Amino acid sequence: xxxxxxxxxxxxxxxxxxxxxxxxxxxxxxxxxxxxxxxxxxxxxxxxxxxxxxxxxxxxxxxxxxxxxxxxxxxxxxxxxxxxxxxxxxxxxxxxxxxxxxxxxxxxxxxxxxxxxxxxxxxxxxxxxxxxxxxxxxxxxxxxxxxxxxxxxxxxxxxxxxxxxxxxxxxxxxxxxxxxxxxxxxxxxxxxxxxxxxxxxxxxxxxxxxxxxxxxxxxxxxxxxxxxxxxxxxxxxxxxxxxxxxxxxxxxxxxxxxxxxxxxxxxxxxxxxxxxxxxxxxxxxxxxxxxxxxxxxxxxxxxxxxxxxxxxxxxxxxxxxxxxxxxxxxxxxxxxxxxxxxxxxxxxxxxxxxxxxxxxxxxxxxxxxxxxxxxxxxxxxxxxxxxxxxxxxxxxxxxxxxxxxxxxxxxxxxxxxxxxxxxxxxxxxxxxxxxxxxxxxxxxxxxxxxxxxxxxxxxxxxxxxxxxxxxxxxxxxxxxxxxxxxxxxxxxxxxxxxxxxxxxxxxxxxxxxxxxxxxxxxxxxxxxxxxxxxxxxxxxxxxxxxxxxxxxxxxxxxxxxxxxxxxxxxxxxxxxxxxxxxxxxx
Amino acid sequence: xxxxxxxxxxxxxxxxxxxxxxxxxxxxxxxxxxxxxxxxxxxxxxxxxxxxxxxxxxxxxxxxxxxxxxxxxxxxxxxxxxxxxxxxxxxxxxxxxxxxxxxxxxxxxxxxxxxxxxxxxxxxxxxxxxxxxxxxxxxxxxxxxxxxxxxxxxxxxxxxxxxxxxxxxxxxxxxxxxxxxxxxxxxxxxxxxxxxxxxxxxxxxxxxxxxxxxxxxxxxxxxxxxxxxxxxxxxxxxxxxxxxxxxxxxxxxxxxxxxxxxxxxxxxxxxxxxxxxxxxxxxxxxxxxxxxxxxxxxxxxxxxxxxxxxxxxxxxxxxxxxxxxxxxxxxxxxxxxxxxxxxxxxxxxxxxxxxxxxxxxxxxxxxxxxxxxxxxxxxxxxxxxxxxxxxxx
Numbered sequence: 001x002x003x004x005x006x007x008x009x010x011x012x013x014x015x016x017x018x019x020x021x022x023x024x025x026x027x028x029x030x031x032x033x034x035x036x037x038x039x040x041x042x043x044x045x046x047x048x049x050x051x052x053x054x055x056x057x058x059x060x061x062x063x064x065x066x067x068x069x070x071x072x073x074x075x076x077x078x079x080x081x082x083x084x085x086x087x088x089x090x091x092x093x094x095x096x097x098x099x100x101x102x103x104x105x106x107x108x109x110x111x112x113x114x115x116x117x118x119x120x121x122x123x124x125x126x127x128x129x130x131x132x133x134x135x136x137x138x139x140x141x142x143x144x145x146x147x148x149x150x151x152x153x154x155x156x157x158x159x160x161x162x163x164x165x166x167x168x169x170x171x172x173x174x175x176x177x178x179x180x181x182x183x184x185x186x187x188x189x190x191x192x193x194x195x196x197x198x199x200x201x202x203x204x205x206x207x208x209x210x211x212x213x214x215x216x217x218x219x220x221x222x223x224x225x226x227x228x229x230x231x232x233x234x235x236x237x238x239x240x241x242x243x244x245x246x247x248x249x250x251x252x253x254x255x256x257x258x259x260x261x262x263x264x265x266x267x268x269x270x271x272x273x274x275x276x277x278x279x280x281x282x283x284x285x286x287x288x289x290x291x292x293x294x295x296x297x298x299x300x301x302x303x304x305x306x307x308x309x310x311x312x313x314x315x316x317x318x319x320x321x322x323x324x325x326x327x328x329x330x331x332x333x334x335x336x337x338x339x340x341x342x343x344x345x346x347x348x349x350x351x352x353x354x355x356x357x358x359x360x361x362x363x364x365x366x367x368x369x370x371x372x373x374x375x376x377x378x379x380x381x382x383x384x385x386x387x388x389x390x391x392x393x394x395x396x397x398x399x400x401x402x403x404x405x406x407x408x409x410x411x412x413x414x415x416x417x418x419x420x421x422x423x424x425x426x427x428x429x430x431x432x433x434x435x436x437x438x439x440x441x442x443x444x445x446x447x448x449x450x451x452x453x454x455x456x457x458x459x460x461x462x463x464x465x466x467x468x469x470x471x472x473x474x475x476x477x478x479x480x481x482x483x484x485x486x487x488x489x490x491x492x493x494x495x496x497x498x499x500x501x502x503x504x505x506x507x508x509x510x511x512x513x514x515x516x517x518x519x520x521x522x523x524x525x526x527x528x529x530x531x532x533x534x535x536x537x538x539x540x541x542x543x544x545x546x547x548x549x550x551x552x553x554x555x556x557x558x559x560x561x562x563x564x565x566x567x568x569x570x571x572x573x574x575x576x577x578x579x580x581x582x583x584x585x586x
Numbered sequence: 587x588x589x590x591x592x593x594x595x596x597x598x599x600x601x602x603x604x605x606x607x608x609x610x611x612x613x614x615x616x617x618x619x620x621x622x623x624x625x626x627x628x629x630x631x632x633x634x635x636x637x638x639x640x641x642x643x644x645x646x647x648x649x650x651x652x653x654x655x656x657x658x659x660x661x662x663x664x665x666x667x668x669x670x671x672x673x674x675x676x677x678x679x680x681x682x683x684x685x686x687x688x689x690x691x692x693x694x695x696x697x698x699x700x701x702x703x704x705x706x707x708x709x710x711x712x713x714x715x716x717x718x719x720x721x722x723x724x725x726x727x728x729x730x731x732x733x734x735x736x737x738x739x740x741x742x743x744x745x746x747x748x749x750x751x752x753x754x755x756x757x758x759x760x761x762x763x764x765x766x767x768x769x770x771x772x773x774x775x776x777x778x779x780x781x782x783x784x785x786x787x788x789x790x791x792x793x794x795x796x797x798x799x800x801x802x803x804x805x806x807x808x809x810x811x812x813x814x815x816x817x818x819x820x821x822x823x824x825x826x827x828x829x830x831x832x833x834x835x836x837x838x839x840x841x842x843x844x845x846x847x848x849x850x851x852x853x854x855x856x857x858x859x860x861x862x863x864x865x866x867x868x869x870x871x872x873x874x875x876x877x878x879x880x881x882x883x884x885x886x887x888x889x890x891x892x893x894x895x896x897x898x899x900x901x902x903x904x905x906x907x908x909x910x911x912x913x914x915x916x917x918x919x920x921x922x923x924x925x926x927x928x929x930x931x932x933x934x935x936x937x938x939x940x941x942x943x944x945x946x947x948x949x950x951x952x953x954x955x956x957x958x959x960x961x962x963x964x965x966x967x968x969x970x971x972x973x974x975x976x977x978x979x
Contacts, residue, residue: 224675227916230822230850234915236836236843248844275841437714441823441847444717445832453587456615456640460713463638484678484698501696504638561616 002210003063003494004028008041009105009127011120013194014053014112016129021109029496033062033106035089036470036510038078039517041109043585046517050082050186051193053113059159059199060107062472065097065290066207068215069489070222070481071474073098073289075107081185082193083170083342083383084402085521087424087514088185091469093288094177096157096201103203114195122201123152132197136166139335144178147200156202162337165192167373169381171342171404175334179296179304180288183339185403185425210495218489222481223292229480231440232293238476239285242297243308244274249439250312253448254545255412257405258316260348261398261531264409264539264547266316272323277305280323291474299327306330306340312407313344318351318358325360329367336371342383343367345397345404349384350376353391401426401527410530411539411547413438414451418458418558421528422566424514430475432461442479449546451554455561463507470510509582512567516574516584525572528559587613591621591641594720598645602765602800603727609645611716632688633709637695641716643723644686646707650761651727653754654734658682659704661748668733670876671894671939672725675913680726683709700726728806728871732938734758735877735967742974743883759968766964767801767872767957777948778813778865785811785818786833792868792949793826801956802826802870807940808849809949810867812859815839819848819855826870850914854942857925864928864944868952871940872960874967879908879937881970894937904962908935933959 006028008021031037038058048055057079064072075097081088100107103122110120119132135143140162147158157177165172165188172188173181182188209215226232233239238246250256251269258266277283281299297305306314306326314320314329333340347366351358358366369377379387384404388397398405403426410417415434423431434457438448446457467483468475471490483500491497498506518527535555539547563570567578579586591611598604611621614634620627626644634642646652658666658680665681667673673680681694681701691709694701700710700722708726712718738755741747774792779785793809796802807826810819816835824832836845836852838860845852855867882893882901889896894910895918901908909927911920920936927934932955933943941959945951 221678223916224912227919228675228850228913230848230852230914231846234846234848234850235853235856236840236846236848238846241843245843245846248842249846252844270842274843439847441821443713444715444721444823445821446715453613453615457714460638460640464713487697499693499696501637508638564616 001025001028002208003067003490004033005101005104005106005207007105008107008109009122010109011127012112013110013114013118013196016114016118018127028063030506031510032467032470032506034060034074034076034091034470034472035078035466036506037107038076038089039087039510039513042078043513043517046080047520048080050080050085050190053194054111055080055190057110057187057190057194058107059096059100059110061097061101062470063490063494064471064473066101067209067493068219069290069473069493070219070226071288071291071293071477072472073291074472074474075100076469076472077174077182077187079187079190080521081187081403081425082189083186084426086401086403086426086518086523088187089425089469090182090184090187091430091472091475092174092176092180092182093291093474094157094180095289096159096176097472098289099157099201099203101203101207102205103201104205108199110191110194110196112194117195117197119198119200120196122199122203124203124205135160135197137163139163140175140337141178141335143198144175147198150200153200153202156200158198158200160198160337161188161191162335163371164336164338164381165189167371167381168192169336169338169370170383170386171339171346171381173337173339175337181339184341184428188337209493211492214492215489218485218492221485221488222477225480225485226293226477231442231479232476238295239293241274241278242283242295242305244277244297244306244311246308247273247311250407253412253439254540254542254547255409256312256316257398257407257409258540259319260317260345260352260396261405261409261533262352262537264412265542266319268321269316272311272315272321272326274311276323277311281305281327288474293476295476303327304330304334309407310340310344313341313348314363317344317348317407318363320358320360320363322360325364328364332364332367332371338370341406342404343370345399346380346384346387349388349397350380352396353388353393395532398531398533399427400530401523403427408435409539410534411550413448414550415446415448415454415458417451417530417534417550417555418454418562419461420530421559422458422462422562424511424518431465432458433465433475434458434461436461436479440479443482451550451558455558456565459562459565460504462511463504466507466510467503470507509584512574512578512582513584515566515568516579516586519573525559525563525570528572587615587619588621590716591619594643594716595621597720598643598723601724601797603647603651603724604645605648609643611719612642613716614640626686629686629688633691633695636688636692637711639711639713641712641719642709643716643719644707644709645723647727650758651731652707653758653761654730655702655708656704657734657750657754658730659702666730666733668729669736669880669938670729670732671913673729674894674938677722677725677729680729702726702730728873731873732876732880735874736880739881739967739971739974742971742978747978765800767960768799769957774950774953775948776950779811779948780813782814782818782835785813788949789818789820789833790829792953793820793829795953796868796870796956797827799953799957801872801960807868807870808851809869810849810855812865817852817856817859819845819852821847822849851920853915853921854924857921858928858944861925861929863946865947866945866949866952867942868945868949868956869940869942870956872956872963874964875903875935875941875960876938878903878963878966879935879939897937903935903959903966905931906933906935906959906962907931908937910937911939913939935959
């Protein structure tokens, strides 16, 4: 095969045995890799509980990993979310995707439960298990340091869980290479349920390329577009400022979630932007294997500079105006291995429920409590919805399907309302990311205060991003390039003869399968919704920008349109007709 | 949706690209809407059914563009590939169809954003807005036009000249006369400007005038003004005739990144301001300037085929330099090549791309320079092909 290795490592943690799964090439072509192939492999197991040893946790690369295709260093982690019960996949950066291919595998299927904490080690020559009990309780940077110190592993890739997963935090993450996170939905807790502490991979094999010259031509096309993108490589773009470059934009558009989404403008935000971090910490850039954008930022003393969502939620959402406290909050979450978005929203929910303004110290204390389970930490570690429900105020949890919202208020970019609602993962911005056209003007600008007519755009974007996560490329690249250029790269690597539109059809099938998986677990139209607050309360308007409540009727009409376009019934459930057309079981 | 469909149908007409009531613009959400009734919508809806899109345009442009497109169709097996920046960066190639049948069109539009149908015009699509389809439509016209005149001059210089092209040339030049630059419809504001409102207003006015004067198709190009330690610049992908609400104020010290949506040429504009006394920059894509930038007869040049990034030759049209440089900030980006080239001059032409002009106080000088450079390039082209033809005789 070209592009793919043709084998997937299957690991039974219960008896610590492995074998290799070899799939029909047609299955590869139909699912590509990453999210698509992981979904294919999880499909029949998806009604199992998150802590059922037989529920797989799947790590899957794509055909472009370990090739010269730009941003080809990513991979997918996928299982069922302990936080939401819904589909949960994360596109993660770093170098694990590249090294797994170099070790000869397209992916790993983890099932079973180890008798005690163990580590999984993969290299060109085989697979081994190690006792990992001594790593328990350690911060993730310490674990990473120890794993790198193992003989022959200094250049290896390491995925691990931290204390948060050990404590049962429902938004525990899996940390890759110290800086990259399968962050959302609690995939770290699924890994903990299997008593798997870490995965370490090293390899040296090459991926076979169908047409090297054609790949180079595709690469040049993509690089040309990246160089032309102000958002990626412009002076103010994310290559220079990280994703935090979006912070000022959210402020100026008056759509920065503030005080648990009760407001959309934070008075201290001008002093807490990406430029302030750059000045304060004298940042340098780094990034994933196979990427030249280098969106990650680190301070001169090694401080990890927060991503946009973290910057926003640990400042505006909580009402914190202390820059250092944001960096420290980010550090606590990273070291414990937990999702900063869910942590931030859960703290904001706590603050509203208890009618208090969190001081920086209180914010940091509560985060530390979540990682240890002390005091209120145990309840907070269950996430915003369970916290608010326990207090009898579920409407105060800013979630969809139980997943906490990221830092885009849907009243300021109304396509986001439908995107949050229809996302198979829950309150996630990355499935359709209408911010791209509503705010960033890519591929062209749309009216951010209009929802009508956006159902089809949301559907197409979901399909497109399903392809991106299956290739497995970086979504940021699609601010500049499109599937047209990536189809050329994919064809060059694999020998397929596909096109942008054919890839969208592949994405449609991948996404519809996730709707089926959720439907089998009881999800329906009532779950495709967002909190009542957004329909009842205005945002923080200015003299020139009116941030009005969303129109409920318009939202329901557009959601109904989305169902018709997606081929779902009126209750948002899959139909036999559409399943047959997509050749999926209903 | 209907409002958007009508807007872009009207824009094709007001830009002089299509005759009134001819563009057919469709939008799709959970059903298909058209800007007008037309017997071809049935076949177009079959095309839509085969694609994941939300908008489509079918229209036959006016002459000279229609004749040029048909010429390329007749001379291309399945696609043609212009070498200007628009094609290289965004279009990649322009597929050709022989009929408006879904079976023929769908496979082409699965691969590219638009295609030409011989004798019938251009069909383009968008996944987010009809604006995408409009942009691709306009880009295809631009790139096809540039290709015709560039190919013709090269053929005169060193290859067999296609008889049909030779025959078409006078009528194409005549038909294009109504697209030649004209003066601004109203006198542009006199600078210097200092208040933000005043600056934005001057930019909106100059952008509109540049489009009205036919010096640029509306979405091409960008514009900026420098004052108060800020570069005021049009946003990425904004239309020069719709700049209200689409201008970012970017502080020189980068203390805010609100301008992340600013034009991809922000760095080039900023460095021009830092290197001289200019306050205004206007960038458009006048066609003969682009055509002349692509005509170089240097024998055995080691950079042939890479002129857009590697050209080392000092080339000029009058006092205006022609320089290499790709869009944006890459290692061979025009953010590196343009600022030094413009220093002490009225402007510069970027190979295969367009013209940047500057003004010391306001947009009047930049506007005039853009028009005179295009005039000079058209005159230079006519002189060149005259001389080449004479040499052949």
